[in-house]
Amino acid sequence: MDLSGIWVGSPGGGGLLPGFPEDRFNDSDWLPVEVPGHWARVPGLSDATAVRYRRRFNQQPPAAGERRWLVFEGLLYQADVWLNGTYLGDMEGYFMAHQFDVTNAMAGRREHILALELSCPTRSSRVSGHHMLGSLGMASELLPPGNPGGIWAPVGIESTGEVRILDLGVATRSCSDRRAVVVLQADLDASRAGLVRMHTTLGPTQNEVEHTTLGPTQNEVEHTTLGPTQNEVEHTTLGPTQNEVENTSDHVLAAGLNHVEWQVEVPRPRRWWPHRLGDRPRYEVTVEVGTTQGGLSDRRRVRTGLREVSMEQWRFSINGVRMFLKGTSFGPASPWWAEVDRADMYRDVELAKNAGLDLIRVYGHVAPPSLYEAADEAGMLVWQDLPLMGPFSRGSRNAATACARAAVGTVGAHPSVVLWCGHVDPLGDSTGDPTENRKGSENRKGSKSRKGTENWKGTKSRKGTKSRNGMARRLVGHQRPSWNLSVLDRGVKRELERRDPTRPVVAYSGVLPHLPRLDGTDTHLWLGWKWGHERDLEQFAARWPKAVRFVSQFGAQSPPGDQPPPADQPPPGELLLLDPAAWPDLDWVGLARDHGLDILAMNRHVPPGDHTDPALWKEAAWAYQAMLVRRHIETLRRLKYRPVGGFCHHFFADSHPAMSTALLDWQRWPKPAYEALAQACRPIIVVADRLPAELAGGEELEIDVHVVSDHHEPVVGLQVEATLEWSGGERAWSWAGAVGSDECVRVGTLRWRVPAVCGPATLRLQLLGPAEATNRYDAIIGG
Secondary structure, X not given: OEXXXXXXXXXXXXXXXXXXXXXXXXXXXXXXXXXXOOHXXXXXXXXXXXXXXXXXXXXXXXXXXXXXXXXXXXXXXXXXXXXOOEEEEEEEOOOOOEEEEOOOOOOOOOEEEEEEEEEOOOOEOOOOOOOOOHHHHEOOOOOOOOOOOEOOXXXXXXXXXXXXXXXXXXXXXXXXXXXXXXXXXXXXXXXXXXXEEEEEEEEEOOOOOOOOOOOOOOOOXXXXXXXXXXXXXXXXXXXXXXXXXXXXXEEEEOOEEEEEEEEEEEEOXXXXXXXOOOOOOOEEEEEEEEOOOOOEEEEEEEEEOEOOEEEEOOEEEEXXXXXXXXXXXXXXXXXXXXXOOHHHHHHHHHHHHHOOOOEEEEOOOOOOHHHHHHHHHHOOEEEEEOOOEOOOOHHHHHHHHHHHHHHHHHHOOOOOEEEEEOOEOOOOOOOOOOXXXXXXXXXXXXXXXXXXXXXXXXXXXXXXXHHHHHHHHHHHHOOOOOHHHHHHHXXXXXXXXXXXXXXXXXXXXXXXXXXXXOEOOOEEOOXXXXXXXXXXXXXXXXXXXXXXXXXXXXXXXXXXXXXXXXXXXXOOHHHOOOOHHHOOOOOHHHHHHHHOOOHHHHHHXXXXXXXXXXXXXXXXXXXXXXXXXXXXXXXXXXOEOOOEXXXXXXXXXXXXXOOEOOOEOOOOOEOHXXXXXXXXXXXXXXXXXXXXXXXXXXXXXXXXXEEEEOOOOOEEEEEEEEEEEEOOEEEEEEEEEEEOOOOEEEEEEEEEEOOOOOEEEEEEEEEEOOOOEEEEEEEEEEO
8 A cells, every 4th residue: 555645744853742643633734745755845844854744544454364564665864653653663764665564553443643753964064973864964066955854755555474575685696607696585574483485486587678666665675694594495496487497495484583595596697797798688586485385475576687796906807807997976866865757867877878987886875776777777887885974973883784784685686786885985084065164265266377287277386285285184194093994884894795795895985095904995086176286196196006996086176067947947046156247256155055166176276266257267167177087087097907997986967056076967968077088988098198287398208108998809900190299390100009908008109309499289199990089188388
């Protein structure tokens, strides 16, 4: 029975309202509230941080042998719930289903009253040390200020027999072209002790492109630990359908909660592959539990894919094939979780794929089901973060491990998910508040400028000395002992590995190499934005190779695009972010608070005061962002496997009008950086050592030229042509040859004495043959 629709609500908080869970309570003056939905959308509740809900419904009492279950598929964020005046329990967590046995509470009556009090913290620019909302609780670059609270997914009453499948985990332990081993784990709730029979069917899906979520709830599966179950009898046969496998196993259950595990072997499986390696066939798994005489008590269905994934030193292999991963981060798709459009999620995944990317990092949150379905179909890999961001207090260990269990259960069946990450930025020094150090806003007109690299102006910052000192402080800070790293994150990692031993797990993200092993994880680098200069990456990689094994955050902010909003959506006043009449004396602090602008970083790299109108500044910010994204990716690809295993740009698309590092704005208008990323992520590229920004006449240069290929077979018959042009002259070089499978090869070296002629100099590269690509590098020859 679906309980979605119109409920009634009233502002909560301030302690329990006497009698409000009871049937006789008068709620006639309460406000109508739509479920699924968010209370901020309801006049009269928009400023609330807690709301009380009530819903009346009619249903016959449970029959003999029938059990009833109240299921919340998703809510934000914490709630206490009552049915017919009986307290059922509490709920915490936004992405998992919460379910309660209400058989006794519904017995003997047809009219029922459901009541709950739901609370949710307001989004903040500072990470929380208590709530596990992750990036859903963060403002203002990823999401606008406001409160996301509400019942965002359907609520319903479900019926089963004496045994319910609370959670079902499906994972592929091994997979070759000859055999796959699928591990299944289930949490069962039995009303009494006894023997039950589990019947499993696994076979290819009937419709590979059907966009549906199987099972009675959206969040229907869970991974748990492997191992044999006592008193288990198992039998596996091939089913009547081609490639379909059936398995039957008997289990002795105790009354209450039970955990059972079993496995199914699939001969000659059709393996799931990333999009640039092969097809993406999927399998439908059906698990039924009942009596040994054949009576059915409960059923679950889930769709999965068969594949193996491994990671060593941040080098990934899928089905035994090594891949250099090119990725981007997805922030929350919308400020309002109930309003996430399925088609929009499929569109964003396709746009990432079309840009030449392989990997989506679901940054600091668990996304709606449609994102994972889209990734499964498109062959995009997923790096899954838990919604733990920033330092947490010592009392959060149990909640964090429960969050890990729930995340594996919610998305673990999807073959696209290849990596678990327990904690984002546990030391709290790379997810800062853009409104901090507001003295920078006093200089919002921009400081004195000088000529910088590649045709834009920068500020006098002693070549980034101040921001480089910030990076040095981070490095020193990461050497100190930390309860988050040593205790909390180790526990979360153990729980993820226990619940899903088939995927790699990293305990935390954004931690630099530290004592005693001088080993870190992925790096939130931000060279050329939060710290240092955009040209520092190559030198940084040479000094700290472990710190660039996987760079998972880099980029630069820029304003949104020029397209007006759709005609049926009149723009609110705040959408005029850059008012030409007020330029350059805008409300810069407001842009930081509400739209995510990093004032200090922008003043360092693209000072607004260096431009006479906002259009010119916008063009300069776009150009800087595009240049940084392309040059970072090219440098990381040139270091392929030595030591770089991939990268992840931060981040892909806005959810609201923002001054952000996104490649696509809130209307999906592509900034120039989107095309720059697409060019840098082509399967084969040609790159060179970058020219110094400023050259001196008579200087001797040696410039290496490389070809980088992601193809998994050699490419022969290639030709590279290089041309250096300057005022009054040019010089050309040419090479012919091949590039091996999935490698970077140096094709030649340019040796050039800089002429004593002032003016611009340009290096142009062209790759010809079976693959084509171009590149260019600009510099200035000084006097």
